[in-house]
Amino acid sequence: MTIAITAVSGQLGGAIARNLIKTADGETIIGLARTPANAKDLGIEIRAGDYGQPDQLRASLVGVDTLLLVSGMDAPDARIGQHRNVIDAAKSAGVRKIVYTSIQGMEEGTAFSPVVQSNRQTEADIRASGLDYAIGRNGIYIEPDIEYIDSYKSKGEIANSAGAGKCGYTTRSELAHAYAHLLTNDDHNGKTVTLYGTPITQAELVSYLNDAFGTSLTYHEMTSAEFIADRTAELGAFIGPIIGGIYEGIRLGIYEEPSDFEAVAGMPHQSWKDYFASLAR
Numbered sequence: 001m002t003i004a005i006t007a008v009s010g011q012l013g014g015a016i017a018r019n020l021i022k023t024a025d026g027e028t029i030i031g032l033a034r035t036p037a038n039a040k041d042l043g044i045e046i047r048a049g050d051y052g053q054p055d056q057l058r059a060s061l062v063g064v065d066t067l068l069l070v071s072g073m074d075a076p077d078a079r080i081g082q083h084r085n086v087i088d089a090a091k092s093a094g095v096r097k098i099v100y101t102s103i104q105g106m107e108e109g110t111a112f113s114p115v116v117q118s119n120r121q122t123e124a125d126i127r128a129s130g131l132d133y134a135i136g137r138n139g140i141y142i143e144p145d146i147e148y149i150d151s152y153k154s155k156g157e158i159a160n161s162a163g164a165g166k167c168g169y170t171t172r173s174e175l176a177h178a179y180a181h182l183l184t185n186d187d188h189n190g191k192t193v194t195l196y197g198t199p200i201t202q203a204e205l206v207s208y209l210n211d212a213f214g215t216s217l218t219y220h221e222m223t224s225a226e227f228i229a230d231r232t233a234e235l236g237a238f239i240g241p242i243i244g245g246i247y248e249g250i251r252l253g254i255y256e257e258p259s260d261f262e263a264v265a266g267m268p269h270q271s272w273k274d275y276f277a278s279l280a281r
Contacts, residue, residue, distance in 0.1 A: 019176035051082035057089035076118035112245025139168035139196025168196030168255030193260035
């Protein structure tokens with residue numbers, strides 16, 4: 001079987017490819033990247049894979065049996081069409097199965113909802129494609145909170161609009177385990193699964209960070225409008241509201257639904273105690 005991973009030069013696509021390279025049991029792994037030179041360090045065949053180039057995609061997917069479609073990063077309306085290019089190219093090239101990295105989130109009522117809706121449309125397009133499929137709805141990456149630790153230290157707090165809501169965090173390495181299983185096994189074909197660890201509050205996150213980094217952070221709850229303004233000022237008018245909308249979804253409880261991670265990956269998601277212990281300085 002030949003498995004292709006799109007966006008393989010990105011963090012999630014790269015993590016999944018590396019997992020498969022290590023665990024492959026006879027499968028051939030190839031990568032697709034908009035700029036193939038950016039993924040040459042993987043040591044596998046890399047083909048051109050620009051979501052906006054249908055003819056290129058069809059040529060690059062020849063001989064592929066199973067395809068991982070990593071959700072694009074463009075504006076919601078644009079990414080729907082881009083994802084359709086990949087789906088149509090897969091059908092034309094004879095791909096048998098698509099696995100899609102979707103997201104968990106509020107489908108209405110937040111600034112993140114348009115992004116969620118675009119993912120739901122791609123999910124619907126995949127179901128209507130006639131191909132075998134499996135869809136994963138990812139939780140929120142915890143890595144950015146680790147990367148922000150110096151900023152948190154300078155402010156002495158984590159401030160956002162999640163309130164007492166619990167967030168279903170995950171890591172790219174844990175997701176790589178789950179997607180490797182979805183790609184190489186058919187027991188979740190036709191299913192949509194949620195993928196994240198034990199949901200935790202921001203107060204619990206602060207406690208884990210304090211233990212790992214020897215800090216004395218506190219949690220400061222902001223209103224949704226305040227947090228969106230704060231993120232927009234730092235990250236711009238496109239990303240800022242999206243981040244604000246994610247945390248509004250946390251506050252509203254979207255991540256308190258049960259996770260399917262263990263059933264998919266065949267092992268429990270790493271505990272947050274163990275994860276943060278591995279970071280301790």
